[in-house]
Amino acid sequence: MFGSGYDQALMNGLLTLPSFTATFQEIDTSTPELKAANSTLQGTAVALYEVGAAIGALSMFFIGDMFGRKRPTAGAAVVVLVGVLLQATSFQLAQLIVARIVTGLGVGAFTATLPTWVGESSEANHRGWLIMLEGSGAIFGVMFVGWLELGFYFVPGNNEVSWRFPIAFQAVFPLIVLFMIPSLAESPRWLLSKDRLVEGRKVLARLENEPDDSEVVQARAQVIMNSLYVEQQGHSRNPFAKTPNRYLNRTLLAIGVNVSVLFGGQHQYDADDCCRY
Numbered sequence: 001m002f003g004s005g006y007d008q009a010l011m012n013g014l015l016t017l018p019s020f021t022a023t024f025q026e027i028d029t030s031t032p033e034l035k036a037a038n039s040t041l042q043g044t045a046v047a048l049y050e051v052g053a054a055i056g057a058l059s060m061f062f063i064g065d066m067f068g069r070k071r072p073t074a075g076a077a078v079v080v081l082v083g084v085l086l087q088a089t090s091f092q093l094a095q096l097i098v099a100r101i102v103t104g105l106g107v108g109a110f111t112a113t114l115p116t117w118v119g120e121s122s123e124a125n126h127r128g129w130l131i132m133l134e135g136s137g138a139i140f141g142v143m144f145v146g147w148l149e150l151g152f153y154f155v156p157g158n159n160e161v162s163w164r165f166p167i168a169f170q171a172v173f174p175l176i177v178l179f180m181i182p183s184l185a186e187s188p189r190w191l192l193s194k195d196r197l198v199e200g201r202k203v204l205a206r207l208e209n210e211p212d213d214s215e216v217v218q219a220r221a222q223v224i225m226n227s228l229y230v231e232q233q234g235h236s237r238n239p240f241a242k243t244p245n246r247y248l249n250r251t252l253l254a255i256g257v258n259v260s261v262l263f264g265g266q267h268q269y270d271a272d273d274c275c276r277y
Contacts (some may be wrong), residue, residue: 005141007080007107007170011046013149020163026093045097052104057112059105069117069187072109077174077181079106088168106174120189121207123220192224200224 014020021028027042029035056076063072083103090096115131122130148166155162185207191200204220205212242248 004107004111005138005143006145006173007103007141008049008138009142009145010149010166010170011049013146013153014163014166015042015046017149017153017163019158019160022158023091023160023163024093024096045093045100048097049100049104052101053108053111054104056105056108058108060109060112063109064113064116064190068190069113069120070181070184073113073117074178074181076106076109076113077177079103079109080174081171082106084168084170084174087170088164103170110177117187120187121185121203188221189224189228192221193228197221 015027016030021030027038027045029039029042056079060072080103083099083101083106086095086099086102090099115134118130118134119127145166148169152162152166185203186199188200188203188207191197191203201212201217201221204217205214208214208216208220210216
């Protein structure tokens, strides 16, 4: 999730960078005249990343159910890499916009899949702080990219490396994911929900460091099976359905929290702002 925060905050420090606006003059808002003419297009170019992320996250509702957590995560990493490559090699605004949408698709898939995977692979008494740790990683990503862009602001001359490198650095995070994926176990909850009982118990045994037939593994598998049974009593997998386990309430709560965050807005600072204060 560190990479998710990095990607989301990336454009904040680039929009006022002279070498960046020289390349993408259509979204330059450095003067009052240019701001009046280009601010709408600039906002659209930035916001389309979030549109891609929303589509990527929603697609995991179907893709994740079919393919689990491991393969969709690997696929999302590849999509992010493609988007980063397109962004880092952009010379036209159209390519940059398409690249940001592609990157958003992958990051949205990460955002929807990784917390679910962690939650389904951890015990109830560890689940909360592990998922909160992921959220904290996103905040550190926002902080890291801000300092990185501040440092590259002072690259001598109107050098494109000052914005191409921070964009290309996004590739580090999906590469780490692709490197780690083979050593990770699939979600035991997803395996058990697909009646792959033997595989599910093997994963639980690996997580618990117990034999496959131990009482601990059997008990945890039974807890998961019971929760799946209770979940199925809602008679619907639609996140907007009014079910006994309150799918609609949970969905609206999640959407409401994220909408509230976006309504708060973000102020963009460049290096001159920092020096002024």
